[in-house]
Amino acid sequence: MSIVLQGAAPLGGKPTDVLIDGDVIAEIGSGLSGDRIVDAHGLVLLPGFVDLHTHLREPGREDTETVATGSAAAALGGFTAVHAMANTTPVADTAEIVEQVWRLGIDAGLVDVRPVGAVSHGLAGEQLAEIGNMARSAARVRVFSDDGRCVHDARLMRRALEYVKPFDAVIAQHAQDPRLADATACCHEGEVSGRLGLPGWPAVAEESIIARDVMLAEHTNSRLHVCHVSTGGSVEVIRWAKARGISVTAEVTPHHLLLTCDLLGDYDPVFKVNPPLRPPADVEALRAALADGTIDAVATDHAPHASHDKDHAFAEAAFGMLGLETALGVVAETMVATGLLDWAGVADRMSVRPAAIARVAGHGGPIAVGSSANLTLVDPSASYLVDPDRLASRSRNTPFAGRTLPAQVVATFLHGEPTVLDSALATVRA
Amino acid sequence: MKSLLSAADLDRDEATAILDTAVRMHAIQTREVKKLPPLRGRTIVNLFFEDSTRTRSSFEIAGKWLSADVINVSAKGSSVSKGESLRDTVLTVAAMGVDALVVRHHASGAVQRLASWVDCAVVNAGDGTHEHPTQALLDAYTLRNRLGSLDDRHVVIVGDITHSRVARSNVLLLRTLGARVTLVAPPTLMPSGVSTWPCTTSWDLDETLSGKAFGDVDAVMMLRVQRERMSGGYFPSEREYAIGYGLSPARLDLLPDHAPVLHPGPMNRGLEISSLAADGPRSLVLDQVQAGVAVRMAVLFRLLAGSGEEVSV
Numbered sequence: 001m002s003i004v005l006q007g008a009a010p011l012g013g014k015p016t017d018v019l020i021d022g023d024v025i026a027e028i029g030s031g032l033s034g035d036r037i038v039d040a041h042g043l044v045l046l047p048g049f050v051d052l053h054t055h056l057r058e059p060g061r062e063d064t065e066t067v068a069t070g071s072a073a074a075a076l077g078g079f080t081a082v083h084a085m086a087n088t089t090p091v092a093d094t095a096e097i098v099e100q101v102w103r104l105g106i107d108a109g110l111v112d113v114r115p116v117g118a119v120s121h122g123l124a125g126e127q128l129a130e131i132g133n134m135a136r137s138a139a140r141v142r143v144f145s146d147d148g149r150c151v152h153d154a155r156l157m158r159r160a161l162e163y164v165k166p167f168d169a170v171i172a173q174h175a176q177d178p179r180l181a182d183a184t185a186c187c188h189e190g191e192v193s194g195r196l197g198l199p200g201w202p203a204v205a206e207e208s209i210i211a212r213d214v215m216l217a218e219h220t221n222s223r224l225h226v227c228h229v230s231t232g233g234s235v236e237v238i239r240w241a242k243a244r245g246i247s248v249t250a251e252v253t254p255h256h257l258l259l260t261c262d263l264l265g266d267y268d269p270v271f272k273v274n275p276p277l278r279p280p281a282d283v284e285a286l287r288a289a290l291a292d293g294t295i296d297a298v299a300t301d302h303a304p305h306a307s308h309d310k311d312h313a314f315a316e317a318a319f320g321m322l323g324l325e326t327a328l329g330v331v332a333e334t335m336v337a338t339g340l341l342d343w344a345g346v347a348d349r350m351s352v353r354p355a356a357i358a359r360v361a362g363h364g365g366p367i368a369v370g371s372s373a374n375l376t377l378v379d380p381s382a383s384y385l386v387d388p389d390r391l392a393s394r395s396r397n398t399p400f401a402g403r404t405l406p407a408q409v410v411a412t413f414l415h416g417e418p419t420v421l422d423s424a425l426a427t428v429r430a
Numbered sequence: 431m432k433s434l435l436s437a438a439d440l441d442r443d444e445a446t447a448i449l450d451t452a453v454r455m456h457a458i459q460t461r462e463v464k465k466l467p468p469l470r471g472r473t474i475v476n477l478f479f480e481d482s483t484r485t486r487s488s489f490e491i492a493g494k495w496l497s498a499d500v501i502n503v504s505a506k507g508s509s510v511s512k513g514e515s516l517r518d519t520v521l522t523v524a525a526m527g528v529d530a531l532v533v534r535h536h537a538s539g540a541v542q543r544l545a546s547w548v549d550c551a552v553v554n555a556g557d558g559t560h561e562h563p564t565q566a567l568l569d570a571y572t573l574r575n576r577l578g579s580l581d582d583r584h585v586v587i588v589g590d591i592t593h594s595r596v597a598r599s600n601v602l603l604l605r606t607l608g609a610r611v612t613l614v615a616p617p618t619l620m621p622s623g624v625s626t627w628p629c630t631t632s633w634d635l636d637e638t639l640s641g642k643a644f645g646d647v648d649a650v651m652m653l654r655v656q657r658e659r660m661s662g663g664y665f666p667s668e669r670e671y672a673i674g675y676g677l678s679p680a681r682l683d684l685l686p687d688h689a690p691v692l693h694p695g696p697m698n699r700g701l702e703i704s705s706l707a708a709d710g711p712r713s714l715v716l717d718q719v720q721a722g723v724a725v726r727m728a729v730l731f732r733l734l735a736g737s738g739e740e741v742s743v
Binding site for chain 1: 515516517518535537538540542543546557558559560561592593595621622623624626627
């Protein structure tokens, strides 16, 4: 089957027709025809987004999300590939578990689900997980992370960085020194934590680990990726490391680009996330770093939680926020509407660079003849109200509820097949 | 006023009205028959997620002297560990037909959070390291009794400010009532962002008590220092803490004659306070306890009988 996207604007440029034939872009030009016509006038055509950081909760917490429901949320958010973090139950620390997640992704058929393997056995931070077996498995794992926990032992981190080199894989670090920010730390340490009496999570707990890790990456000549960078100080360390030629990449979440710790005044745990929301100055630094490329990618850290895991006192509620379905809207509001990024920049930070970091073939390619047809059509002039009850995710913990966000995903194509049409899930096999 | 969640909920008029009502309540404490009728038929639940003997009994006596039915519910241990959400626990208790919940919780903000889920009155009896507004009211009551007025009085609060709900509520309420506050603690026990609070701060107790730092002192309030803070690395040893920040007999002598000593209890004698300070003529520790009942009667009365009602004693 062939599909013509009529009048689409690749990367926000000059409108043209784009012909998808099979799973590739077959032709770009005017007056193209195909089996199926999609009216894309006024829409921006982008490479399908690649998320380096999601929690799909399967196996273990299927009451909050499954690979299928998380895939649906991802497709609706314009994603064509997502990385599923390893902190499932059981932990994704063997070839068997990562292959299970990978197969569930194929069964769902809405995005390419790329499992992330644990760095350490059971995420315990003591002994390496079976990294080689996961890398060599059918899931072909290329990103390893103990996300949710920091690989805080310097020797283990060093070994992990060394060990993944034959697989061209990357260690994605959740930077949080557990001695400076323990499991109870839940509020940016500063005026707000002092006033509210909440355990502080100081910026230095993140920055000191990143500083150590970039030196380890240099020493081992290996690849380091920093998850969910949240402070201006972290940005400075990463900028320095990149200037020095160290192989370090970094991501920022949509929520850290928009929300600040000033939202914690009512102790509503929908705003509880790890790392915590930071003051406005950090938000500004993160936006600037994403704009200048110091931060390479936007990654959602999509973290579904049941309401009964959030209906607690702030300190006792679960960490995490939904992100897949609102990611583009938040990026459009914080980066595009502000003039910090154009659509080509959005494509670079949400698709091209994350695909390169995680070595995801077929994603993040140029909008050009011969590229894999993993694509997203966005209406830059549409806006929408975030209604938690209308999300495809099985959970409702969006911090953006009630906000109106710009730029709506209209259609998503995975390997040439529509997964989303008219901003709703398409019946792929119809 | 529907609930009392934070000392910041009280403006000067409201706080003064509570203290004035408490004066009348205080009068019945010396009577043989300690019972007033205004809350007859009303039900108050003391919902305590954290152990507390003095605050719970104080609220219990206050409710009973106003003729309310008072039930104590211990919900100790986090609801998380029991598998029940805070919301479920609270809605279950509230559904029994409760007029007021008096809540103590080990987590900051928990009381504010649960107040948004129920229709009844809620009194914060201490939430984590956040606030303890009735403690601040009883401290203000005690200080007003001793000093006459709080206007331009200089109150020094000493100890583990970071983890103290008493300090947070007192800074807010004492400022509302016109007093000046200085907080004294080692840097490790001084909260982040304290420079934005409406008070002055110091690391040096001697300089502060002598009046050299911020002027003459009218009262000093010592806070309890939990011994587990030592293992958290906040200070090296009890000995060093006592030497640096304890209210020793020598430090008592730095105070002007009129300045009283307060402590919310329970006291660590020999650590933050010497027995000479705790038991001496300056000590208002037992006055504070007595004021606690009167102030809590006043709060419950104003919440449940309405602020327009006059109490007839």
